[in-house]
Amino acid sequence: xxxxxxxxxxxxxxxxxxxxxxxxxxxxxxxxxxxxxxxxxxxxxxxxxxxxxxxxxxxxxxxxxxxxxxxxxxxxxxxxxxxxxxxxxxxxxxxxxxxxxxxxxxxxxxxxxxxxxxxxxxxxxxxxxxxxxxxxxxxxxxxxxxxxxxxxxxxxxxxxxxxxxxxxxxxxxxxxxxxxxxxxxxxxxxxxxxxxxxxxxxxxxxxxxxxxxxxxxxxxxxxxxxxxxxxxxxxxxxxxxxxxxxxxxxxxxxxxxxxxxxxxxxxxxxxxxxxxxxxxxxxxxxxxxxxxxxxxxxxxxxxxxxxxxxxxxxxxxxxxxxxxxxxxxxxxxxxxxxxxxxxxxxxxxxxxxxxxxxxxxxxxxxxxxxxxxxxxxxxxxxx
Numbered sequence: 001x002x003x004x005x006x007x008x009x010x011x012x013x014x015x016x017x018x019x020x021x022x023x024x025x026x027x028x029x030x031x032x033x034x035x036x037x038x039x040x041x042x043x044x045x046x047x048x049x050x051x052x053x054x055x056x057x058x059x060x061x062x063x064x065x066x067x068x069x070x071x072x073x074x075x076x077x078x079x080x081x082x083x084x085x086x087x088x089x090x091x092x093x094x095x096x097x098x099x100x101x102x103x104x105x106x107x108x109x110x111x112x113x114x115x116x117x118x119x120x121x122x123x124x125x126x127x128x129x130x131x132x133x134x135x136x137x138x139x140x141x142x143x144x145x146x147x148x149x150x151x152x153x154x155x156x157x158x159x160x161x162x163x164x165x166x167x168x169x170x171x172x173x174x175x176x177x178x179x180x181x182x183x184x185x186x187x188x189x190x191x192x193x194x195x196x197x198x199x200x201x202x203x204x205x206x207x208x209x210x211x212x213x214x215x216x217x218x219x220x221x222x223x224x225x226x227x228x229x230x231x232x233x234x235x236x237x238x239x240x241x242x243x244x245x246x247x248x249x250x251x252x253x254x255x256x257x258x259x260x261x262x263x264x265x266x267x268x269x270x271x272x273x274x275x276x277x278x279x280x281x282x283x284x285x286x287x288x289x290x291x292x293x294x295x296x297x298x299x300x301x302x303x304x305x306x307x308x309x310x311x312x313x314x315x316x317x318x319x320x321x322x323x324x325x326x327x328x329x330x331x332x333x334x335x336x337x338x339x340x341x342x343x344x345x346x347x348x349x350x351x352x353x354x355x356x357x358x359x360x361x362x363x364x365x366x367x368x369x370x371x372x373x374x375x376x377x378x379x380x381x382x383x
């Protein structure tokens with residue numbers, strides 16, 4: 001009886017689809033049911049912040065609709081389906097009054113965009129772009145617009161600002177931090193990113209944040225904390241992501257920043273796993289593609305009966321800002337110092353331990369070409 005029950009995966013983003021692809025390499029026949037509250041299309045999420053320059057519509061970014069994915073992966077997919085609750089003790093979940101019983105359950109429902117609480121923040125032309133449906137809405141709202149305000153100079157904010165450079169937009173970026181990509185790269189590298197994007201015409205207003213937005217008939221007026229005003233036709237909120245925990249918390253799963261798992265991706269309840277942006281693996285929330293793919297490969301083996309831990313080697317993060325390309329390999333061990341070579345916006349910075357081991361690095365501009373050679377010298381496994 002139990003073998004006939006499906007593995008249920010909540011989420012059809014990169015995490016969910018990657019897991020099924022890896023699982024099908026090991027097991028072609030076990031029943032798998034995927035549930036998602038969005039349209040279920042398979043797409044490359046990094047394309048959301050680079051698609052404008054490439055002239056990509058939402059339809060062009062989509063790699064396959066849920067029907068094609070179901071056939072390709074030999075799974076059942078139900079899109080626009082909201083799971084209302086999970087009952088771990090009976091291994092069941094509810095879609096309204098409908099009850100589904102699972103063999104194993106994987107939460108791969110990702111992260112939602114953070115929102116800022118200020119007066120006027122609910123205007124329709126203040127948007128976040130976190131999935132394909134958001135991107136479709138973004139492209140529609142961008143038509144006829146010229147002045148774009150980006151809230152947030154992090155990875156996504158910088159990528160969107162750079163992407164819109166080719167559309168004759170007047171782009172302003174505000175962020176309460178002192179430099180771009182704060183917390184991901186050191187200040188000296190963040191300043192190089194700001195400098196290069198400013199040379200392309202983007203205006204940065206650092207150490208600032210939006211305090212209020214006033215809607216006028218023809219535009220939005222953003223009031224900053226220092227009293228300055230910015231007129232905008234569209235405001236993009238790119239202030240980060242937060243793991244989607246509501247379903248897990250209501251089911252009684254242990255949660256901290258993300259859904260708490262061990263290195264087997266096991267949650268605090270038997271036969272329930274978490275994967276991707278919603279998971280906190282052994283104390284780490286890793287919102288990037290390479291750790292997700294490593295996790296999917298390990299969890300696929302576990303679901304197929306070979307309980308497998310995930311481990312992560314050094315994994316570089318590529319920030320898609322062609323005006324100033326950036327690659328960072330974060331150092332999780334904080335007991336070194338930066339050794340920096342810099343020529344204008346071109347930076348090669350290695351974070352080196354007292355014994356001379358490279359724990360991480362940041363490359364900007366022309367120095368991104370040495371990424372592969374540096375990767376060979378980075379100290380072993382980070383997690």
